[in-house]
Amino acid sequence: xxDTMAPQMAQAAPGAHPGATKRDFxxxxxxxxxxxxxxxxAWPFVASMSPSRDVLALASxxxxxxxxxxxxxxxxxxxxxxxxxxxxxAEEVQEARAVPLSELKDPATDQSRVQxxxxxxxxxxxxxxxxxxxxxxxxxxxGDFNGWxxxxxxxxxDTSGRIRRGPAPSNLAIPDYAFTNDTxxxxx
Amino acid sequence: xAIGLHDSQVSNPVLRWIDQRLPVVTMMQKxxxxxxxxxxxxxxxxxxxxxxINLVIMIATxxxxxxxxxxxxxxxxxxxxxxxxDVNFGxxxxxxxxxxxxxxxxxxxxxxxxGMYYGSYKKPRELLWMLGVVIFLLMMATAxxxxxxxxxxxxxxxxxxxxxLFSAFPIVGPEIVTWLWGGFSVDNPTLNRFFALHYLxxxxxxxxVFLHVAALHITGSNNPxxxxxxxxxxxxxxxxxxxIKDSVGIVAYFALFALLVFFMPNYLGHPDNYIPANPxxxxxxxxxxxxxxxxxxxxxxxxxxxxxxxxxxxxILVWFVLPWLDTSKVRxxxxxxxxxxxxxxxxxxxxxxxxxxxxxxxxxxxxxxxLATAYYFLWFLVLLPVLGKLEKPxxxxxxxAAAVLGTKAVLGGGPIPQAVAAKPMxxx
Amino acid sequence: xxxLKALALAASVFxxxxxxxxxxxxxxxxxxxxxxxxxxxxxxxxxxxxFQVYKEVCSACHGMRLMSYRNLLDIGLSESEARAIAAxxxxxxxxxxxxxxxxxxxxxSDRFRSPFPNDxxxxxxNNGALPPDLSVITKARHDGANYVRALLIGYRDxxxxxxxxxxxxxxxxxxxxxxxxxxxxxxxxxxYADGTNATVDQMARDVTTFxxxxxxxxxxxxxxxxxxxxVFLAILxxxxxxxxxxxxADVKH
Numbered sequence: 071x072x073d074t075m076a077p078q079m080a081q082a083a084p085g086a087h088p089g090a091t092k093r094d095f096x097x098x099x100x101x102x103x104x105x106x107x108x109x110x111x112a113w114p115f116v117a118s119m120s121p122s123r124d125v126l127a128l129a130s131x132x133x134x135x136x137x138x139x140x141x142x143x144x145x146x147x148x149x150x151x152x153x154x155x156x157x158x159x160a161e162e163v164q165e166a167r168a169v170p171l172s173e174l175k176d177p178a179t180d181q182s183r184v185q186x187x188x189x190x191x192x193x194x195x196x197x198x199x200x201x202x203x204x205x206x207x208x209x210x211x212x213g214d215f216n217g218w219x220x221x222x223x224x225x226x227x228d229t230s231g232r233i234r235r236g237p238a239p240s241n242l243a244i245p246d247y248a249f250t251n252d253t254x255x256x257x258x
Numbered sequence: 259x260a261i262g263l264h265d266s267q268v269s270n271p272v273l274r275w276i277d278q279r280l281p282v283v284t285m286m287q288k289x290x291x292x293x294x295x296x297x298x299x300x301x302x303x304x305x306x307x308x309x310x311i312n313l314v315i316m317i318a319t320x321x322x323x324x325x326x327x328x329x330x331x332x333x334x335x336x337x338x339x340x341x342x343x344d345v346n347f348g349x350x351x352x353x354x355x356x357x358x359x360x361x362x363x364x365x366x367x368x369x370x371x372x373g374m375y376y377g378s379y380k381k382p383r384e385l386l387w388m389l390g391v392v393i394f395l396l397m398m399a400t401a402x403x404x405x406x407x408x409x410x411x412x413x414x415x416x417x418x419x420x421x422x423l424f425s426a427f428p429i430v431g432p433e434i435v436t437w438l439w440g441g442f443s444v445d446n447p448t449l450n451r452f453f454a455l456h457y458l459x460x461x462x463x464x465x466x467v468f469l470h471v472a473a474l475h476i477t478g479s480n481n482p483x484x485x486x487x488x489x490x491x492x493x494x495x496x497x498x499x500x501x502i503k504d505s506v507g508i509v510a511y512f513a514l515f516a517l518l519v520f521f522m523p524n525y526l527g528h529p530d531n532y533i534p535a536n537p538x539x540x541x542x543x544x545x546x547x548x549x550x551x552x553x554x555x556x557x558x559x560x561x562x563x564x565x566x567x568x569x570x571x572x573x574i575l576v577w578f579v580l581p582w583l584d585t586s587k588v589r590x591x592x593x594x595x596x597x598x599x600x601x602x603x604x605x606x607x608x609x610x611x612x613x614x615x616x617x618x619x620x621x622x623x624x625x626x627x628x629l630a631t632a633y634y635f636l637w638f639l640v641l642l643p644v645l646g647k648l649e650k651p652x653x654x655x656x657x658x659a660a661a662v663l664g665t666k667a668v669l670g671g672g673p674i675p676q677a678v679a680a681k682p683m684x685x686x
Numbered sequence: 687x688x689x690l691k692a693l694a695l696a697a698s699v700f701x702x703x704x705x706x707x708x709x710x711x712x713x714x715x716x717x718x719x720x721x722x723x724x725x726x727x728x729x730x731x732x733x734x735x736x737f738q739v740y741k742e743v744c745s746a747c748h749g750m751r752l753m754s755y756r757n758l759l760d761i762g763l764s765e766s767e768a769r770a771i772a773a774x775x776x777x778x779x780x781x782x783x784x785x786x787x788x789x790x791x792x793x794x795s796d797r798f799r800s801p802f803p804n805d806x807x808x809x810x811x812n813n814g815a816l817p818p819d820l821s822v823i824t825k826a827r828h829d830g831a832n833y834v835r836a837l838l839i840g841y842r843d844x845x846x847x848x849x850x851x852x853x854x855x856x857x858x859x860x861x862x863x864x865x866x867x868x869x870x871x872x873x874x875x876x877x878y879a880d881g882t883n884a885t886v887d888q889m890a891r892d893v894t895t896f897x898x899x900x901x902x903x904x905x906x907x908x909x910x911x912x913x914x915x916x917v918f919l920a921i922l923x924x925x926x927x928x929x930x931x932x933x934x935a936d937v938k939h
Contacts, residue, residue: 096925096928096929096932097929099925100505100922100925100926100928100929103918103921103922103925104505104922104926106918107918107922110918114346114347114350114351115318115322115347115351117346117347118322118325118326118345118346118347118348118351119322119325120346122326122340122344122345122346122348123343123344123345123346123756124340124343124344124754124795125344127754127756127794127795128795130795132793137783297937336751336752339752339821339822340752342904343752343757343903343904349904349908350908350911353908494937498933499933499934499937502926502929502930502933502934503930503934505926505929505930506923506926506927506930509919509922509923509926510923512919513916513919513920513923516912516915516916516919517912517916519912520908520909520911520912520913520915520916521724521909521912523908524825529825529826529827529828529830530826532822532825532826532901533818533826542861662938663938
């Protein structure tokens with residue numbers, strides 16, 4: 071709107087007028103300040119939609135891993151998403167480590183994806199479009215690579231949670247986590 | 259120029275393309291650029307623009323509050339406190355919304371009393387004025403329902419008392435109240451519907467504001483002299499003269515607003531509303547928010563339930579017929595030396611009512627409320643109609659330009675009037 | 687000028703309205719709290735001592751359900767200190783895999799543990815009186831901070847002729863003077879880690895500071911931002927007014 075008004079203002083302040091330059095400078099400065107003010111007003115609204123402090127405070131979850139026997143897995147909730155915690159058998163670990171990197175769509179060694187050999191901790195969200203893959207329960211379909219299988223669009227993950235076949239572009243994500251002691255994992 | 263396209267004068271090609279198809283630029287230029295505006299506005303004429311800005315602020319903050327608010331009796335209070343504590347800038351957005359309601363009423367009261375003092379409601383602006391009264395009624399409804407949402411003690415008991423007003427009507431009264439509540443007391447269904455309506459009504463207000471402004475741009479603005487502009491020498495283009503003058507007022511308004519929000523955010527509120535609603539305990543001293551106090555005082559001034567309710571609604575509904583109650587030929591109180599005195603007494607009665615409404619319902623406050631109420635209605639129903647007939651107004655100036663430039667000034671002289679070559683007003 | 691006068695008059699009336707009668711109790715004396723000043727801040731030491739008083743004395747009966755242990759970081763406790771304090775409380779979580787609720791040590795993200803599971807239990811445990819939640823107590827009382835402090839030091843022997851009902855206590859600053867809460871503060875009630883002498887007056891001031899902060903934790907940020915915004919508006923106002931003068935310079939009005 072200001073632009074379209076400019077010719078109008080020029081008429082009201084003929085160029086020959088001695089005060090014209092000073093007036094234009096004043097107008098520009100005032101307009102610039104006002105623009106800064108409007109931008110400043112917008113920021114709190116935008117920021118208010120980011121995660122609030124109570125949401126951020128829930129960003130870590132502690133998991134007691136004592137009940138998970140070898141070969142079993144549990145699913146815990148972290149930031150509203152499932153996290154798979156799997157106590158892998160020696161065969162599963164071996165299977166994962168035997169795969170040459172050249173066969174992988176998203177090359178990563180199994181060692182780089184775990185902190186302790188048997189414990190695989192990863193976000194249970196398919197990297198394709200966000201479904202939760204099957205494979206946690208003993209009765210679930212585990213896909214062609216004995217790991218996880220996403221029923222939405224047919225992505226197959228291996229025992230290290232790496233993408234082996236299907237539309238997903240990358241391996242299941244590893245969250246930030248740490249063993250606070252031998253029986254507890256803190257995720258986030 | 260293709261047939262069917264608007265004949266746009268805009269030079270920028272993109273804006274021109276749009277303007278030819280949807281002449282918003284031309285419309286803005288006509289209504290806010292060259293719009294001929296009386297040259298003698300004082301700062302009281304800022305308050306319409308301020309009210310519009312305030313409405314936009316309330317809608318913006320309200321939408322963002324609604325993203326975090328939970329309209330359930332078990333969660334409402336805590337969800338508001340969560341906004342204050344955990345949501346990024348939530349305290350700011352909530353305090354702006356909360357104090358914005360007070361600012362809105364300050365601005366609108368000044369806007370209304372400016373209109374009353376300068377006779378802005380008189381012919382041909384009757385409908386413009388009545389639309390304004392509709393806006394005010396909608397504002398009251400919106401503010402009342404908004405105050406219920408935090409679900410504090412004052413929210414709950416305010417809602418209870420005000421909805422019970424409708425029980426004063428014979429026969430159907432109790433049925434209406436039950437219907438309003440959606441239950442047998444103010445409870446979760448009430449809170450839910452109040453939230454829905456509190457979200458809806460501001461947009462209705464926005465629509466009526468649009469009509470209010472549209473009506474204003476047909477008749478043109480009134481001015482402190484209350485005489486119509488007679489030609490281009492009496493007016494200035496809205497831009498830049500009144501855009502910049504409004505801007506000065508807007509900054510001052512923001513400064514007062516900031517003072518409230520940042521340094522005394524709870525000053526105009528009541529501490530009891532930080533106590534969660536308790537249907538079993540009524541606070542010792544319940545009062546509405548300050549902007550309702552005058553009407554609350556009128557309600558309490560009458561010892562009869564139905565009479566009090568009718569008088570309270572009547573105190574605002576009488577504004578609708580104000581254009582016909584005022585029989586004076588002269589608009590502005592500047593030229594009505596007698597009526598002006600009684601007008602200021604009327605303002606005083608309004609503030610007395612506001613003060614008395616915040617006091618307990620006991621003597622001497624009741625008798626004071628009764629006297630102020632009597633004068634409030636006396637002004638509208640007796641003094642205004644009678645004074646218009648009896649009073650001899652001061653002589654009106656020949657024109658706005660004559661009054662502003664002095665009678666000896668030569669019209670059309672100097673460099674300004676050329677620069678200000680606005681089109682004559684259609685109705686002038 | 688007339689405009690300004692009218693506005694000033696209007697403003698003075700608004701100022702007068704909300705100052706409502708405080709009931710039968712005498713007005714609380716002004717304790718001169720730093721945070722009650724227009725640009726005031728909280729005394730960090732007093733906040734931390736006040737939390738200690740709350741934790742060791744008040745929290746036996748009064749909850750603060752809107753506060754979380756993570757909020758303690760904001761009064762200057764380190765994360766490990768706050769974690770340790772949280773872990774010293776057991777909160778209910780669950781249901782677990784067997785479907786049962788269980789107790790676990792609190793974490794930073796947990797709300798302060800309330801002393802009673804619900805209002806009925808609180809009444810049952812307190813002779814029928816409900817100890818109010820203290821999360822926003824200073825916002826929920828007129829002149830809140832001064833009132834809370836005055837109440838804590840306001841226990842007296844009832845004046846002659848006044849009978850205090852069974853289970854009630856005489857307090858000079860409580861509306862009606864009869865309060866169910868007994869006097870809980872005695873000199874040396876808590877042992878302050880920073881060596882401050884724990885007099886009744888000191889503890890009352892400290893816990894009030896803590897409660898005032900808990901009610902309005904945004905206070906300091908709010909005031910800082912307010913100063914910046916007012917400075918900005920002063921400059922913008924000056925610019926706008928100068929521009930207005932220039933624009934109107936050659937128009938008589």
